[in-house]
Amino acid sequence: MSDALIAQLRQQIAQQGPIPLESVMGQAVQAYYAQGTAFGRDGDFITAPEISQTFGEILGLWAAVVWQGMGMPGEVILAEAGPGRGTLMADVLRAAAAVPPFAQAIRVHLVETSPSLRAAQKKALAPSGVAVCWHDRCDSLPDGPLILLGNEFIDALPIEQWERGPEGWHLRCVDWDDSAQGFCFVRGPSADQVGRDLARFGAPFDPASTKALPAGTIAELCPQGLAFAEQMGRRLVAQGGAALLIDYGPAESAPGDSLQALKGHKYFPPLEELGSVDLTAHVDFARLCQAARGVGAQARGPVTQGRFLSGLGIEARAKLLMRKATPAQALELNRGVHRLINSSEMGTLFKVIALTDPICPPPPGFEASVAP
Ligand code: SAH
Numbered sequence: 001m002s003d004a005l006i007a008q009l010r011q012q013i014a015q016q017g018p019i020p021l022e023s024v025m026g027q028a029v030q031a032y033y034a035q036g037t038a039f040g041r042d043g044d045f046i047t048a049p050e051i052s053q054t055f056g057e058i059l060g061l062w063a064a065v066v067w068q069g070m071g072m073p074g075e076v077i078l079a080e081a082g083p084g085r086g087t088l089m090a091d092v093l094r095a096a097a098a099v100p101p102f103a104q105a106i107r108v109h110l111v112e113t114s115p116s117l118r119a120a121q122k123k124a125l126a127p128s129g130v131a132v133c134w135h136d137r138c139d140s141l142p143d144g145p146l147i148l149l150g151n152e153f154i155d156a157l158p159i160e161q162w163e164r165g166p167e168g169w170h171l172r173c174v175d176w177d178d179s180a181q182g183f184c185f186v187r188g189p190s191a192d193q194v195g196r197d198l199a200r201f202g203a204p205f206d207p208a209s210t211k212a213l214p215a216g217t218i219a220e221l222c223p224q225g226l227a228f229a230e231q232m233g234r235r236l237v238a239q240g241g242a243a244l245l246i247d248y249g250p251a252e253s254a255p256g257d258s259l260q261a262l263k264g265h266k267y268f269p270p271l272e273e274l275g276s277v278d279l280t281a282h283v284d285f286a287r288l289c290q291a292a293r294g295v296g297a298q299a300r301g302p303v304t305q306g307r308f309l310s311g312l313g314i315e316a317r318a319k320l321l322m323r324k325a326t327p328a329q330a331l332e333l334n335r336g337v338h339r340l341i342n343s344s345e346m347g348t349l350f351k352v353i354a355l356t357d358p359i360c361p362p363p364p365g366f367e368a369s370v371a372p
Contacts, residue, residue: 002031002032002274002275002276004031004275005027005028005031005274005275006274006275008027009024009027009174009176009183009274010176013174013175013176014176017173017175018173018174018175018186018188019173019174020160020171020172020173020174020188021158021159021160021161021171021172021173021174021185021259022158022159022160022223023158024158024174024183024271024274025158025159025259025279025281026158026224027275028274028275028279029156029157029158029279030113030114031274031275031276032275032276032277032278032279033113033114033116033117033156034114034115034116035116035276036114036116036117036119036120038084038278039084039085040085044262044263044264044265044277044278045262045265045278046265047084047151047152048088048151048152048246048305048340048346048350049084049087049088049091049151050084050085050087051336051339051340052318052333052336052337052339052340053091053321054314054317054318054321054333054336054337054340055088055091055309055314055340056087056088056089056090056091056092056094056095057091057092057094057095057317058095058309058312058313058314058317059088059091059092059095059149059244060091060092060093060094060095060096061095061096061098061099061312062244062312062363062364062365063078063092063096063102063147063149063244064095064096064098064099064102065363065364066147066241066242066360066363066364067102067105067147068102069360069361069363070145070147070240070241070242070360072101072102072105073105073144073145073240074105075105075107075144075145076102076105076106076107076144076145076146076147076241077107077109077141077142077144077145077146077147077148077241078092078096078106078107078108078109078147078149079108079109079110079111079138079141079146079147079148079149080092080109080110080111080148080149080150081111081138081148081149081150081153081228082111082112082150082151082152082153082156083110083111083112083117083121084117084120084121084151084152085117085120085121085124086110086120086121086122086123086124086125087124088149088151089108089110089121089124089125089149090124090125090127090128092149093106093108093125093128093130094128106130107131107133107142108125108130108131108132108133109132109133109134109135109141109142110132110133110134110135111134111135111136111137111138111141112134112135112136113136118134121134138228138231138232139231143239144239145239145240145241146235146236146239146240146241146242146243147241147242147243147244148232148241148242148243148244149243149244150243150244150245150246150247151246151247152246152247152248152280153245153247154222154225154228154245154247154283154288155247155248155249155280155281155282155283156278156279156280157222157224157225157228158222158224159220159221159222159259159281160172160220160221160222160223161218161219161220161257161259162191162198162205162218162219162220162221163187163216163217163218164210164213164214164215164216164217164218164219165187165190165215166215167190168190168191168192168210169190169191169198169205169210169219170187170188170189170190170191171188171189171190171191171194171196172185172186172187172188172218173185173186173187173188174186174271182271182272183271183274184271185271198221201221201287202253203253204217204219204253204254204255205219213255217255218255218256218257219255219256220255220256220257220258220259220281220282220284221284221287222281222283222284222287225283225284225288226287226288226291229288229289229291229292229299229355230291230292230294230295232292232297232355233291233292233293233294233295233296233297233299233355234295234296234297236297236355236356236357236360237295237296237297237357237358239357240357240360241356241357241360242354242355242356242357242360242363243354243355243356244352244353244354244363245283245288245352245353245354245355246305246350246351246352247283247285247350247351248280248282248283248346248349248350248351249282249283249284249285249349249351250282250284250285251285251286251302251351252286253284253286253287256282258281258282259279259280259281260279260280260281261273261277261278261279262277262278262280263276263277263278283351285301285302285351285353286302288353289301289302289353289355292355296358297355297356297357297358298355298356298357298358298360299353299354299355300353300354300355300356300362300363300366301351301352301353301354301366302351302352302353303351303352303365303366304343304347304348304350304351304352305340305341305346305347305348305350305351305352306340306341306342306343306346306347306348307347307365308352308365309337309340309341310341311364311365312364312365314337314340314341315337315341318333318334318336318337321333322334352365354366
């Protein structure tokens with residue numbers, strides 16, 4: 001556990017009482033990524049671009065087709081939210097080089113809060129020779145047509161948990177338990193006490209659904225994720241473009257506690273090692289799409305990662321690479337693609353949505369998905 005973070009949280013709790021989970025998770029995630037040691041086989045978890053170069057290459061070709069559908073603007077902002085080690089963008093740029101007019105139009109912007117990950121991204125992208133601009137937040141991206149990619153970005157944004165009490169919903173908070181010398185969950189103030197109108201989020205928060213749920217039920221909201229979808233939706237409507245978000249979670253909103261901590265590829269109780277484990281929660285795709293549609297954007301999907309990548313030809317791409325691969329590299333390629341698309345691995349749990357301006361043609365991979 002990060003000692004500085006514990007001291008900071010304990011002091012905050014001593015001064016103002018139990019802290020909402022959203023605040024604790026936000027601070028823990030920032031502290032965790034500031035170390036910059038999370039990714040890969042030796043880290044705590046492994047993400048799709050770190051599993052196979054084909055993932056980023058397919059996304060690069062996806063972006064090129066979307067750019068064509070946008071009318072091939074002479075300049076397009078190619079942004080990535082939460083770029084990790086920069087592997088995805090490096091693979092995207094390599095694939096984009098196969099479409100020279102697109103490669104020339106690209107202006108790369110990365111949204112990243114961690115200084116050590118920014119350094120890793122700079123190193124990964126140096127060989128591409130492409131100029132890169134960094135931002136702390138998506139709302140400081142420059143104006144203009146945009147293609148934004150985000151892989152496992154939303155799952156790192158802090159969530160609120162609400163607990164069904166005898167009368168209604170209560171904010172779940174984190175307290176310090178002196179006898180156990182550790183953090184623990186407590187039931188915090190009611191939605192009324194914190195001035196939140198939860199009913200507007202629909203099930204399970206509307207009065208009829210709430211009534212049907214037993215006390216103790218947990219339901220989650222990701223206010224920063226919803227704000228991101230709304231802000232991105234508004235921007236896409238006004239300035240054109242598309243955002244592709246890939247993450248893990250169910251297709252339909254449902255109550256439940258999905259907060260999880262991963263360290264060294266193993267699950268941990270989420271409050272046990274705050275700041276030194278990866279804390280994430282399921283992404284509520286339906287709610288994100290709803291938020292973008294609410295401001296006039298088009299939201300497509302979710303489609304499963306397996307269907308999306310297979311539909312865009314990831315297996316054919318891997319076969320092409322295998323022609324020049326050693327037997328060991330070919331095995332690695334096969335394993336990687338299998339892991340990305342197979343239902344028993346990442347193929348079904350991971351899902352993809354696309355937010356676009358309303359006149360954008362259906363992006364590749366979403367042709368069959370129903371438009372609102
Ligand atoms: N996309 C990468 C990394 C995913 S991990 C991959 O697939 O490998 C989450 C990433 O989001 C990290 O780069 C982390 O530093 C960044 N991040 C987390 N919270 C953020 C926030 N609030 N704003 C910007 N970046 C954030």
